[in-house]
Each structure stands twice: as C-alpha cells, then as structure tokens.
Amino acid sequence: MTDNRQLLKGNEAFAEAAIAAGCRYYFGYPITPQNELTEYMSRVLPSVGGSFVQAESELAAISMAYGAAAAGGRALISSSSPGIALMQEGISFLCSANIPMVLLNVSRGGPGVGGIQPGQADYFLATRVGGIVDYHTLVYAPASIQESINILMQAYETAEKYRNPLMLLVDGMLGQMMEPVVVPDGVETIPTTDLHALNPWAVTGHRGSRERRVIRSLRLKPDELERSIEERGEKYARAEIELTSYEAIDLDGAEIVFVAFGSTSRIVKESLTALKRMRIKGGLIRPITLWPFPYRAFDGIDKRTKAVVSVELSKGQLIQDVKLGVNGRFPVKLIHRTGGMLLTPEEIVAAAKNISEVN
C-alpha cells in the first residue's frame, strides 16, 4: 500500500487543500503568522488556471474576494486577527448579500496589533461577529492540520449551500507547525463559462438571454430589510441542526469536564492522561463548530461531574458559551493564558487538581 502522507506546514497544507477543494481565486495581504499561505498561493494558483492578487490592504482583499465570489468563482481569504478585524466590513456585506466564501483566520494574540504568537482572542469576533450584526459566519475550529484539510475539502460546498461565508479559526500554532497529512485529490475545476448556469445568482453578464442579475446589500425599506434578516435567520436555524459538530471524550463519570477547541484541545487531551494517573477522571468537550456552537453536547455531562472548565487562550470568551451550554447545572471555571502564551499540560493538571479538591 502506498503512503500518500506528506509532511506539510499548516499554512501550506491549508492552501493546498483549498486548491484541491476548487479554490481558484485568492486575494491576500501580508500578515504574520499566515504568510506562507499567501506565498504558496502566489506560486501555485497561476499554474492551475487561477488568479492570485496581492491586495493593497485587507479591506481591498476581502472586497476583491467578494467580487470574485459574486461573479461565481471559488475565492479564498486568509489573514490573521488584526487583518480579519479590518475585513469585518466585507464579511458583514457578504452575509447581507448572501455570497459564499471561505476564510481562514490564523489567529494571534490581541487586542490591537497585539503580538504574533498563537492566540484564541478572536473567539468573540468569530462567533459574535464584528460588522453590523444580525448575521452569522459559519465557524469551524479544527484541532489538527489533517482536520483542517478535511474541513476545507467540504467548505466550499457548505458555504455555497448556505450562501454564507464560512471561516476556519485556526490559531498560529496550527499554521506554523508541521504534521504528516494526506491532501485528497482535487475536485474538477469548473470552467468559467459554466459559472453562469451553476450559480443562478452570480453576476456573469446576461448575454441578452436572461433578466439582469443584481447583488444587493442595501435595503432602504425597513420591512424589506427585516424580511431579509428573518429569511437569513431561517437558514441559520437550519445550520444549527445540520452543521453543529463536536467531539466528546470520557464524559461518563468525569469529575471534571474540560471544554477546549483547536490546538488548546490537544494540550487538554494530554492533561487527561496525566490526570488519570492521579486518579482524577477528566472528560473533554471539543467544539468543532464554534458557530453553530454545540450546546447540546453539554446534555451529555454526567450528573456526578463537579465542575465544567473552559480552557482557552483568551481572557474568558469561550466560557460564555460554556455557561450557556451548562445552563446552571454545574459550576463553571476558567483556565486560560493570553498574549500568545500557551498552556502546558502541567498547568492544566495543577489547576484541575485544585478545582477537584475545592469542589
């Protein structure tokens, strides 16, 4: 049996997977720690019949991607926290105009310019969104490079099905580390001429054979605007049923249940093994989708559990959804680091031991 695995850096693997998933248009602006992705796209996209543009700003990059997506193309955006913050204008607009798009946020520590080390401080930005609100971005939080690839392979279909932007929140650690991965064979590229028929909403030129198409965000009549928001609400309700995804480990009889996503969840998994040796039973809920958030996972927590602990690289953001999921049934605690500092399994074990003794 041949081994298709390659040792790839996260950022390059994301780019390779996006191309395999059909991405042909990429618009980027340099920002650490995701530059390898932009550089990969500049090298590879032209050779597969795609287009790469280095934009003058993040505002322009998201706008170019909107143009490409409005024209029916599969576009990718990648950036890191401060750049994603700048792109909120475009993301809000994409949602209002019902345009599909795939975005990667290789996140770092904030606020402001913050630092360039990994962080999860964009949790609110991703899940509560940052533009004029009353919309949602579909948000996935893979914990490995392979899982990122698997999500990316489905991402365009999901974004197109819901006609909504889909974001992968991968922190700088996943972007910068290397892992052995398999990138599946690429999907067949859609010829430009077929975009016309395939996306019955895209602007392609009417060729005198159909009514003109208009992609709109502005709705000056309040009742029309309200109707569009309610209609979008129906699709978000559908997404909550169809897309919500999580991993639950050892909830049965767990004294402490941790909740963590992305690379932090891998550190928690290591801590579970160490806790077992100390005869403290720990479990883990790992949200794979951050929006829609897997609140239903919390119904699987054992009645004997002493505390539910949010473990995050942010100053208490994930914990808000943990509290909504717990809904008063258990005490909720926080273990966190910020600023690009990482948690060690030892730190988590010590904090968990403390919680176990007090509760």
Add this chain to the structure above:
Amino acid sequence: MLPLFEYTKGMREEHTSYCPGCTHGIAHRLIMEALCERGELGRAIGVVPIGCSIVAHNYMNVDMCESMHGRAPAIASGIKRVHPDNIVFTYQGDGDLASIGTGEIIHAAHRGENFTTFFINNAVYGMTGGQMAPTTLIGQKTTTTAGGRSEAANGKPLRMAEIIATIESAAFVERVSLDSPANVRKAKKATLRALETQKAGVGFSFVEFLSTCPTNWGLSPIASLEWLRTDMIPYYPLGNFKTKEIGR
C-alpha cells in the same frame, strides 16, 4: 416612420429617483448607449457605489453588484479575474472614489487593472445631504463648510484624473463635462474609447464626468449647468490626460 429618439436597450424603462436637473441620468445613458453600440451589453458587469447612484442598478440593464463604500475598484478587480473577457466597470461618485476609496482606485490603476471606472464629480456628497467632498471647490458652501470651503481648514480640492494619469499602468484617462450638448458628445467619445481600451486589454481606463447636483448646490438645474461651466471647469480642466495606443 423612423423614431428620432428612443430608449436605449441599455436602460430599463424606469423613472429614476434622481433629483430634477441631476446629470446622473445623462452619464447612465451614455455608458449604456456605448455598451449597446459596441455589442457588449450582455457581457457587461457593473459595480455601483455607495451614494445616490447605488440605485443605478435599477436603471442600467446589465448585471450589477453593490459595493462597500469606496471599494468598487477592488470588487471589479475580483470580478475581472473570474470573467476576463467581460466588460467590467465601476460607477462611482466623488465621496466614494476620491475620499473613502482613494486606496482602492489608486491601486486598481497601479496594477493596471483592465476595467473601466466612470467617475462622477459633482463636488459634493449627494445622498447624505450635501457635505464637503475632497472635490468641493474653495469657497463652495456645503453643510460641513457653511461659510464655504477654506484652504486653511481643508486644503485644496483633489484633481483625480490628473492623479490617476501620473500612474504608469493607467492606460486611458480623460475628464469630460455633462453641461452642454457639445460636451455630452465628447463625453460619449471618451466613454467609447475607455471601453475600447478595456476590450483591447491595454490597462486601466478612467473617465471623470463633471456633473451637477442642483439640490445640494442650492441652484436651479439651469443655474447648476452654468456654475459647472463658470466655476468647476476652470479648476477641473477638460481633456485627455493619457491615451495608451491600442494595438491593432
């Protein structure tokens, strides 16, 4: 009997929401006529701005999308990547293009993007009710310069066509005026030439239309045309600033 004047197929038979005497209607018609004459109506994709002309898609009979404020040139750059053989254009006012969207317009020209920008310069923010634009003339009264724009407080107005013309990869740059039949005919010629430049793939093309805003200028339609002639044209000279040869 031959009709002397009729709707172009490029315009939908709708009443516009523009104020009486506003020259948006003339600019719309010129662009749509030019697309029809070149057989490009069915292959055209337009981007409308934020401002009065965001509603242009109600009137222009081509595929269109709305834009975030000032970002139309970036959006057009994305559309053109997907449909390089289509005619792609932006239609933008002076608040949109010369203020919040300066980055996008400069860099579209800088990259030599192969689309066309139609720039409506009426020296004021129209839709928001008549505030100062970067193109507002010295002494011109607006709702944010009640005593008239002063150079000390606001600097002198931006001449966008001249700025764009300095950029190496801009291929065609011309300023025209919509104040008289003779000038409207010249504006039509410039519009056609801009579309030809794009069709030939020579690079970025830009037509600036000096336009009126009777409502926010506080003038009658006729007095507005007169003010355009006596006050705007001296500061914003008409003419061609750049024409790259189109290879035959």
